[in-house]
Amino acid sequence: MEWQTAEDTVPSSFITDAQIRSLLGKPPATGAWRESDPPGNRRFMGIGPFTFESGQSLPFVRMAYETWGELNADASNAVLIEHALTGDSHAVGEAGDGHPTSGWWQGIIGPGKAIDTDRWFVVVPNMLGGCQGTTGPASAAPDGEAWGPRFPFTTIRDQVTAQAVFADKLGIERWAAVIGGSMGGMNALEWAVSYPDRVERLAVIAAPPVTTADQVALNSVQLEAIRTDPLFHGGDYYDAADGEGPHRGLALARRMALLNYRSPDELNARFARSWQSDINPLGAGGRFAVESYLDFHGNKFTRRFDANSYITVVQAMNSHDVGRDRGGVATALERVTARTVVVGIDTDRLFPVEGQRVIAAGIRGNIDAGHAVVIRSEYGHDGFLIEDELIGEQLTRLLAE
Ligand SMILES: CC(=O)SCCNC(=O)CCNC(=O)[C@H](O)C(C)(C)COP(=O)(O)OP(=O)(O)OC[C@H]1O[C@@H](n2cnc3c(N)ncnc32)[C@H](O)[C@@H]1OP(=O)(O)O
Ligand SMILES: N[C@@H](CCO)C(=O)O
Incomplete structure (x- = not known):
């Protein structure tokens, strides 16, 4: 069977792997197959065929995402939140109904919270290569089997490129803010370097400019x-x-x-x-x-x-080097035009504050004049998921103007 794009097979709003297998006349998969059924609060968007940095391509990519708040008439209040390594689109809400965990930023996103959904339209997609609805190795390939080890090598830049197509399809030309912690911070930074005109504000939390040998x-x-x-x-x-x-x-x-x-x-x-x-x-x-x-x-x-x-x-985290093929980190950071806050955690032994200091020093729109904000937390790297008040304060400062 010839593979077709989302647009000419099934409604692009929602395609499950079971539907793909059913289109191919195959029974539902069994075994360790991570399917995102039921969809819970997720929505799905087909972004069509996708070519990775490696030159490999997939005939079809689906993005799973969730939103909170209302998009305004000129689409100027959209905030993109990037999840961490093993996160997903479910930043707010309960576990269950297809969501394996409760929302990972419940204390940060919501009415009256640091990312105030009475003001902002918040969009959280699952990353390319993930396993919570967006196309990844466990998704069905055209032969109806999981892509598995055939899934292309994926970089942070691939993830951001896929999100840019997704944003186009959502009708969002420019994000009012792109915000992320850990691997999400890598994605956020990459957005601001790759598409400076599309990122009005930027928050990079507990993420480095380049993944080090360590x-x-x-x-x-x-x-x-x-x-x-x-x-x-x-x-x-x-x-x-x-x-x-x-x-x-x-x-x-x-x-x-x-x-x-x-x-x-x-x-x-x-x-x-x-x-x-x-x-x-x-x-x-x-x-x-x-x-x-x-x-x-x-x-x-x-x-x-x-x-x-x-x-x-x-x-993908290993691929992260914001300066790759761009003349180095400092030159890449000069491209960023966003109003920016960079946040580190004093006890973070995964991505120590030295990395955030490099980012903070290189971005001209940094609201802290070249400095990273270092919050004190006993929780180490995971502080970005736990210290709602301290992280929220910084996001409130960023979003105030
Ligand atoms: C966006 C993303 O990053 S991914 C989505 C969220 N992240 C994760 O799920 C990552 C894994 N989880 C975590 O890292 C943490 O749970 C966090 C960061 C989400 C929250 O941290 P904390 O509130 O400090 O939770 P903590 O790490 O103490 O874990 C608590 C659990 O450990 C269990 N636990 C604590 N001590 C023990 C012990 N001695 N033996 C066995 N289990 C224990 C608790 O029973 C509790 O279980 P529960 O999750 O079923 O309630
Ligand atoms: N707990 C986070 C840590 C990585 O940032 C996760 O699993 O995604």
Whole structure:
């Protein structure tokens, strides 16, 4: 069967993988197939065929997104929020009805909140390569099977290019603000460098200008944990019986990642040397409470994330270098015209504040005259998801003018 674009197959408003398989006369997929049914609050938009930086292409890409607030008549109040590595479009709202987690920025977005939905039209898309509705490795290819390891290598620039097409289709020429933390901050920065005329305000939170060797190294052991899981099968695990897949490898990758999401002081203060369930971990079969905490988060993660998608988005983070093919970071940052705030977290050991200081110094529209705002938090990198008041204050300053 010839592959067709969204426009000439099914309504571009909503296409599930099950519908794609059904169009091809295939039964619904079984096994470790991460499908975004039911759609919950999500909407879907086909953005047509897409060519990646690598030169590889997909015949069809679908973006999943959620919105809050009303778009005004001249489309001048649209705010793009970029989610972090394993986030999704569900920034506000409850878990359930197709959403594996409750909203990750509930304290920041809403009526009267820092990103006030009485004033702004807030748009949160799921990233290209993700697994919560936007096309990614678990999505159906033209043959009805998951793209799996055939999914193209994806860069942060690819993600932003896909979002630019998406914005065109939404009718948004210029964002009133583009805001993101962590990998979302990489996307936000890339937007402001790639499309300076389309970004009026910019907030980069807990993200670097370039992913360093140290950060690539941390990522590489995580990817290896997944690839060495015997159930990974080179990324072809979607048809495994009983939903089997590289869950152990993925959970181990998540455990490793979590260590850089939190701070040593927090873990030490919170767990000290306590035992889980009062069973001695020193030779009596027990575990330290912190080990149980990591196990919990590792296992929980496998219930909401696809391993190939994790590889894809981690590799996208590795690709991040805002100065690549642009004469270096400083030259690239000179392109940004947006009114900007750059925020770091003092205990962030994943993306330390030195990176935010480089960004802050290079952007002429920085409202803090070349400085990054460094917030104090015991939570490390994940502070951008937890410190609503402190992060909200900075976004309020940005959006005030
Ligand atoms: C946009 C995005 O970035 S992705 C979407 C949100 N992010 C995530 O889900 C990432 C994973 N989660 C997290 O990193 C964190 O939960 C955050 C950042 C969202 C919130 O942080 P916190 O409120 O400090 O939660 P914390 O890390 O303490 O986790 C709490 C959970 O750990 C469990 N837990 C705590 N101690 C232990 C222990 N000793 N053994 C087992 N489980 C434990 C709690 O029971 C609780 O479970 P629950 O999630 O079912 O309620
Ligand atoms: N907890 C965040 C950390 C990465 O920024 C996530 O999982 O996306």
